[in-house]
Amino acid sequence: MSLLEEKAMVSTTFLNLNDEKQARIRKALIDEFSSRPLAEAEVAPIVKQAGIARGAFYKYFDDLKDAYRYIYGVAMKDIHIRINQAVAKGEFEPDFYVKQVTAFVDGVSQSSYRDLVKMHLKRNESLIDEDFDDVNLSGRQWAAMVLSHQVIKQILLNPKERDVLIKRLRDVLMQLARKGD
The missing domain is CATH 1.10.357.10 (Tetracycline Repressor, domain 2)
Structure with missing residues (x-):
C-alpha cells in the first residue's frame, strides 16, 4: 500500500x-x-x-x-510498475530506469487515468502530501528516482518532447553509472 x-x-x-x-x-x-x-x-x-x-x-x-x-x-x-529486485539488490542499471519511465508514461497515456494524472501534475500535486520511502536508496538510486519522476511529469505535460526527454534521462543516468564505477 x-x-x-x-x-x-x-x-x-x-x-x-x-x-x-x-x-x-x-x-x-x-x-x-x-x-x-x-x-x-x-x-x-x-x-x-x-x-x-x-x-x-x-x-x-x-x-x-x-x-x-x-x-x-x-x-x-x-498504472505504476514497481521498481523491483534491481533496486532491492542495489544495482544501478540506467536502461532499467529508462524502461520503467517509458512503461509508466505509456501506461498512463493508454489508461483511463490519463487526464486525472495530468490534472494532478498541473494543479493538484502541491495540495497532496506525497512522501517517498527513499531513505534506503543509494545516492544514485535516489537521483534516478527524482530524475525519473521529473521526466515523467515533463513527458505527460509535453508529449511531443517524449523522445528528447527519454534520451536526456538515459544520458544523465549513464553519467551517474560511470561516476559510481
Missing part, C-alpha cells in the same frame, strides 16, 4: 459495496478530478453521476481531499 493510499483510507462501508457500485463511484471520482482541480471540485457532480446520496459520499470519504487521495492512489497502483 502506498503512503498516499494509507492517508486515504476509505471506509469499510465503501469496501463492502458491490463491485458495480464501487466502479460507478470510482468513475465519477475520476471524471470530476480529471476535469477540475481539487480546489474547484464539488461533491454534487460526483454523487449525481455515481447515483448515490450526498450523505453516502461522506460515509465513504471524509471529504473531497480524502476522495481524491483514494482515487489517485488507485490510479497509481493500477
Whole structure:
C-alpha cells in the first residue's frame, strides 16, 4: 500500500459495496478530478453521476481531499510498475530506469487515468502530501528516482518532447553509472 493510499483510507462501508457500485463511484471520482482541480471540485457532480446520496459520499470519504487521495492512489497502483529486485539488490542499471519511465508514461497515456494524472501534475500535486520511502536508496538510486519522476511529469505535460526527454534521462543516468564505477 502506498503512503498516499494509507492517508486515504476509505471506509469499510465503501469496501463492502458491490463491485458495480464501487466502479460507478470510482468513475465519477475520476471524471470530476480529471476535469477540475481539487480546489474547484464539488461533491454534487460526483454523487449525481455515481447515483448515490450526498450523505453516502461522506460515509465513504471524509471529504473531497480524502476522495481524491483514494482515487489517485488507485490510479497509481493500477498504472505504476514497481521498481523491483534491481533496486532491492542495489544495482544501478540506467536502461532499467529508462524502461520503467517509458512503461509508466505509456501506461498512463493508454489508461483511463490519463487526464486525472495530468490534472494532478498541473494543479493538484502541491495540495497532496506525497512522501517517498527513499531513505534506503543509494545516492544514485535516489537521483534516478527524482530524475525519473521529473521526466515523467515533463513527458505527460509535453508529449511531443517524449523522445528528447527519454534520451536526456538515459544520458544523465549513464553519467551517474560511470561516476559510481
